[in-house]
Amino acid sequence: xxxxxxxxxxxxxxxxxxxxxxxxxxxxxxxxxxxxxxxxxxxxxxxxxxxxxxxxxxxxxxxxxxxxxxxxxxxxxxxxxxxxxxxxxxxxxxxxxxxxxxxxxxxxxxxxxxxxxxxxxxx
Numbered sequence: 001x002x003x004x005x006x007x008x009x010x011x012x013x014x015x016x017x018x019x020x021x022x023x024x025x026x027x028x029x030x031x032x033x034x035x036x037x038x039x040x041x042x043x044x045x046x047x048x049x050x051x052x053x054x055x056x057x058x059x060x061x062x063x064x065x066x067x068x069x070x071x072x073x074x075x076x077x078x079x080x081x082x083x084x085x086x087x088x089x090x091x092x093x094x095x096x097x098x099x100x101x102x103x104x105x106x107x108x109x110x111x112x113x114x115x116x117x118x119x120x121x122x123x
Contacts, residue, residue, distance in 0.1 A: 064107065071104045 074095035082092040 067103060068107060071100050071107075074100050 074097070077092065078094045078097060082094050085092045
C-alpha cells in the first residue's frame with residue numbers, strides 16, 4: 001500500500017520544494033521508506049525466531065517445534081508405519097495431509113526465506 005503512495009507524493013514535491021538537491025533527497029527517502037519498513041519487520045521476526053530457537057531442547061521452545069513434530073509424526077504414519085503395517089495385514093488410519101501440508105509448507109517457507117537472505121549476504 002505504501003508503494004502505491006510513492007508516485008503521487010513524489011509528484012507533490014515539484015509543487016512545494018524548489019531546491020533540486022533537496023527534492024531528490026526527499027524523493028529518495030520516500031522511495032526507500034517501504035523497503036526499510038519491510039526490512040525492520042523482517043529483523044523483528046528474526047529476533048522472535050532466535051528467541052524461540054534458543055530453547056535448548058528438541059521438544060521445548062513453544063508452538064513451532066510442537067507443530068513440526070506433529071507434522072513429522074503424521075507423515076511418518078502415512079509413509080512408513082501404515083505401509084509396513086499393511087504388509088502384515090493391519091490397517092492403520094492415515095493422517096490427513098491436506099491439512100498438514102499447508103502448515104508444514106508455511107513453516108518451511110520461513111527457512112527458505114532465510115536461505116535467500118544468506119545467499120544475498122544478509123546477516
